[in-house]
Amino acid sequence: MKSKKQSLVNNSNKGKVTEKNSYHHGDLYRVLLDAGEQELNERGVEKFSMRGVAKRANVSHAAPAHYFSNNKGLLTALATAGFTLFLEMQLQYEKKRAKSDMHPLVAAGLGYIEFANTHSGMFRLMFASDQPDWEDVALKEASCKSYEHLIELVHGESIQPESLNELQIQDVISAWAIVHGMSHLYISGQLEPLSCMKKKDYEAYMANIISRVLPAK
Amino acid sequence: MKSKKQSLVNNSNKGKVTEKNSYHHGDLYRVLLDAGEQELNERGVEKFSMRGVAKRANVSHAAPAHYFSNNKGLLTALATAGFTLFLEMQLQYEKKRAKSDMHPLVAAGLGYIEFANTHSGMFRLMFASDQPDWEDVALKEASCKSYEHLIELVHGESIQPESLNELQIQDVISAWAIVHGMSHLYISGQLEPLSCMKKKDYEAYMANIISRVLPAK
DNA sequence: ACCCAATCTTTACACTGACAAGATAAACGA
DNA sequence: TCGTTTATCTTGTCAGTGTAAAGATTGGGT
Structure with a gap:
């Protein structure tokens, strides 16, 4: 499912990645950016949806708000x-x-x-x-x-x-x-x-x- | 308020314009197009809103649906x-x-x-x-x-x-x-x-x- | 005068962005 | 080790949106 292609952001904090499925995601910022790009290219700017990005990242709809104010x-x-x-x-x-x-x-x-x-x-x-x-x-x-x-x-x-x-x-x-x-x-x-x-x-x-x-x- | 500038559509049915404030608007198609252009240039494609257009045309939010399926x-x-x-x-x-x-x-x-x-x-x-x-x-x-x-x-x-x-x-x-x-x-x-x-x-x-x-x- | 059809409104529902409050777990100090 | 704090994520809620369905109003044809 998750294509592990080149990430959008420099993989800086590679030491402290706590790997999915935990309540604390650990690397959500990067994942959200990747999911965002996916959303962008699949649905376009006009149909881009915050909740859609959250869904792609397997995360609640309000999670992105912590990293991106809106x-x-x-x-x-x-x-x-x-x-x-x-x-x-x-x-x-x-x-x-x-x-x-x-x-x-x-x-x-x-x-x-x-x-x-x-x-x-x-x-x-x-x-x-x-x-x-x-x-x-x-x-x-x-x-x-x-x-x-x-x-x-x-x-x-x-x-x-x-x-x-x-x-x-x-x-x-x-x-x-x-x-x-x-x-x-x-x-x-x-x-x-x-x-x-x-x-x-x-x-x-x-x-x-x-x-x-x-x-x- | 309503700038009567050049209309977007050929003013075809000029005979049967029943002029506003009546339940049946009479010329809504043209008015909606004009309102739509206004909405487009003021708010841009991305923030374009159907209900916004209806509001500009002084008409209920579902009125446009009769002329434009969506x-x-x-x-x-x-x-x-x-x-x-x-x-x-x-x-x-x-x-x-x-x-x-x-x-x-x-x-x-x-x-x-x-x-x-x-x-x-x-x-x-x-x-x-x-x-x-x-x-x-x-x-x-x-x-x-x-x-x-x-x-x-x-x-x-x-x-x-x-x-x-x-x-x-x-x-x-x-x-x-x-x-x-x-x-x-x-x-x-x-x-x-x-x-x-x-x-x-x-x-x-x-x-x-x-x-x-x-x-x- | 009546009915019909066209036109518009109201109501309703699912979805969205945004906010607030609560839940969870990691980090930290004792 | 244990409790507290704090960062992180979730749930719940609200207003606004697009769309569909059903109801209200009007004009035209018979």
Whole structure:
């Protein structure tokens, strides 16, 4: 039942896990986050339910309240964890294609889209939802890291986000928008015609599109 | 209170409007759609409430059920009406800029983004929601019209959507994605740096970005 | 004048988020 | 070792939601 896939949160307190079935769960925070992600991807942001998450975690409906003050709190934590995973997937794509002649920005873009595809509920939570508390510091930090990484990809590591001029920002927005747009179109089924393509062809096709907006250099 | 702005639906049955305060409302379908749009833009898709719409229309909470079998039904109708408005706004932008040297596709793109901005709730319903019934014929037809118009803009009126080859589809996706991406980034506050621009400069800026993906020709 | 059907309201139920109060067990000090 | 404290989880409750069923009101047709 419980798929023991990669957890959303760093498995920090591995020493004191008292393992289920006891009144005191021991590791509920992490379990709730995992259950939350499951709920998110299976039912979507719109039908996301606190009680549903509790049920998945085999815990009473009010248990999550101790860790997340309310619905918003849980979704904020989920979005935060999501941004970390999001960045990781991009880095992974960059690394894997480092030896090819593919521009790192394009590789990251493919990772971006792949994340949206495999975590569509999470993606919509992160980029098309009013639910999370966008003033939350942890969430802000996580999302900013993604943004800073994007800037690195477009303009090199040396540059500071604040010191970008308007034209440089234009390059950033262009790259972001086209990848972000394709992600949204993809997960809403608007790119169905491409679904019959082989992965290799599909990636080349997408890479072509992304390349159109690369900075003139 | 009730802003008598442009209605979402063609004012068809104008003869038999029995005007409020009677038990039989007379024009409830239209009123519910308008109230629904209001609810959508004020509270967003995620907090959209059937009872809230009924309250706005000064009607019992179960009244909408007679016109829309359920929540999904109302949101489907709203999305359908939204696509009509969506296309209208693009056409309007094209017409207004027909005499300038701006590419019609770019003009439509500006309209696209403007629609997202002024109808963000509706936009998310139309492009980032599982709520509407995407198999509904009226909705399908309305959204397809938008898609066909996009193809016209990219490849001229003569061409049929089905007869596009892969490269031509690539042009379509590119244009769509960058405009769609900017729309999403815009309404989620990710393009804040541009908010201080004057409208003219802002449009030129956005037009520049869109132009990057125009078909090579 | 009557009945019918369309339209709207009332009532009811299951589900949800949120809160308060109670139950359980782990941790801690004697 | 034992009792107390505290963190953790459960149960119970309430208002609000979507939906279905049954009742009330009205207009139109005969």
